[in-house]
Amino acid sequence: MDNQLIDAYGRSIEYLRLSVTDQCDLRCFYCMPKGFKDYQEPEHWLSFDEIERVMRIFGELGTKRIRLTGGEPLVRKQLPQLASRLAALPGIEDLSLSTNATRLSKHAVTLKQAGISRINVSLDTLKPERFTEITSGKLDKVLAGLMAAKAAGLYPIKINMVVMKGINDDEVEDIVAFCIEHGFTLRFIETMPVGDTGRNAADLFVDLKEIKQRLEQRFELVPGMMPGGGPARYSRVAGSDINIGFITPMSQHFCDTCNRVRLSVDGTLYMCLGQEHKFELRPLLRAGISDEELKTAIRHAINLKPERHEFNEKPEQVIRFMSMTGG
Numbered sequence: 421m422d423n424q425l426i427d428a429y430g431r432s433i434e435y436l437r438l439s440v441t442d443q444c445d446l447r448c449f450y451c452m453p454k455g456f457k458d459y460q461e462p463e464h465w466l467s468f469d470e471i472e473r474v475m476r477i478f479g480e481l482g483t484k485r486i487r488l489t490g491g492e493p494l495v496r497k498q499l500p501q502l503a504s505r506l507a508a509l510p511g512i513e514d515l516s517l518s519t520n521a522t523r524l525s526k527h528a529v530t531l532k533q534a535g536i537s538r539i540n541v542s543l544d545t546l547k548p549e550r551f552t553e554i555t556s557g558k559l560d561k562v563l564a565g566l567m568a569a570k571a572a573g574l575y576p577i578k579i580n581m582v583v584m585k586g587i588n589d590d591e592v593e594d595i596v597a598f599c600i601e602h603g604f605t606l607r608f609i610e611t612m613p614v615g616d617t618g619r620n621a622a623d624l625f626v627d628l629k630e631i632k633q634r635l636e637q638r639f640e641l642v643p644g645m646m647p648g649g650g651p652a653r654y655s656r657v658a659g660s661d662i663n664i665g666f667i668t669p670m671s672q673h674f675c676d677t678c679n680r681v682r683l684s685v686d687g688t689l690y691m692c693l694g695q696e697h698k699f700e701l702r703p704l705l706r707a708g709i710s711d712e713e714l715k716t717a718i719r720h721a722i723n724l725k726p727e728r729h730e731f732n733e734k735p736e737q738v739i740r741f742m743s744m745t746g747g
């Protein structure tokens with residue numbers, strides 16, 4: 421079919437994660453090394469025109485959802501302008517953003533006006549000192565950003581918490597209570613061996629089954645659901661609207677339903693978070709490729725998508741940091 425992308429394993433690819441920068445103003449220790457500055461050169465960044473063109477072509481090939489990510493996407497200047505250009509593309513039904521929220525106070529209203537429908541915010545702890553130990557940043561900025569997003573009407577707001585043994589696993593009940601108070605969806609994530617930073621955090625791995633069992637002692641959890649077809653398995657806290665998602669790439673992978681690919685800031689399509697299969701679009705774009713040739717190139721790339729990640733079997737495999745591909 422002309423207007424859809426089906427990979428070699430029969431999966432329909434209709435979701436694109438677009439990393440608009442590999443830079444970040446935080447240094448979550450499981451994601452990016454302290455002092456890391458080895459970023460892509462600006463001349464390698466896809467321009468907004470190039471991004472819009474590639475997204476338009478993906479839209480013509482059946483992509484319905486785009487998530488802006490990074491690095492920290494709000495570090496890229498004029499991001500709301502890009503958002504409004506992408507929101508206007510035919511076929512794109514859902515434009516969302518993953519952010520650490522440090523800059524949300526300033527941008528929440530403009531992002532909402534630009535067509536961002538919903539956001540995911542990383543928040544691993546509610547303790548200011550611990551937040552600084554984990555991220556090298558300041559918790560109060562993030563909380564202010566979250567409240568600005570809520571006030572701007574961004575909805576749903578999903579909190580992403582990477583649960584780590586001895587670091588923040590004592591806080592899961594507190595974060596659930598925080599999300600109930602503010603009407604946020606919560607997703608727990610298992611640490612993944614992406615880059616040396618992710619591998620160094622492997623000892624901190626917590627199987628989320630244990631976390632769920634623990635939460636069931638305090639909250640009544642009933643089967644839940646969130647629109648969006650993501651990898652989280654949801655439970656709802658009875659008596660509230662709050663859904664809690666468990667994202668378990670390590671203990672129970674979900675590759676057979678994977679519907680996404682990732683485009684990095686330098687125009688490389690990564691076919692899987694946990695594999696090196698990739699295809700470089702930038703040289704083709706800058707060599708003047710036609711739209712039809714671009715479609716053929718993207719179809720070829722989609723065929724390279726591997727069946728599954730091998731985080732457990734080959735944890736040494738992925739060298740790039742999560743911030744380079746977008747989580």
Ligand code: SAM
Nearest residue numbers: 451490491492519520542580611612618742747
């Ligand atoms: N800066 C934005 C943020 O933090 O939400 C977007 C990019 S960040 C790379 C996307 C997600 O990847 C975050 O939720 C982060 O917690 C997660 N992440 C980064 N490194 C990880 C790792 N080694 N294992 C599991 N999740 C990781």
Ligand code: SF4
Nearest residue numbers: 444446448451491520
């Ligand atoms: Fe930055 Fe997000 Fe990585 Fe933290 S997880 S260092 S906020 S890109």
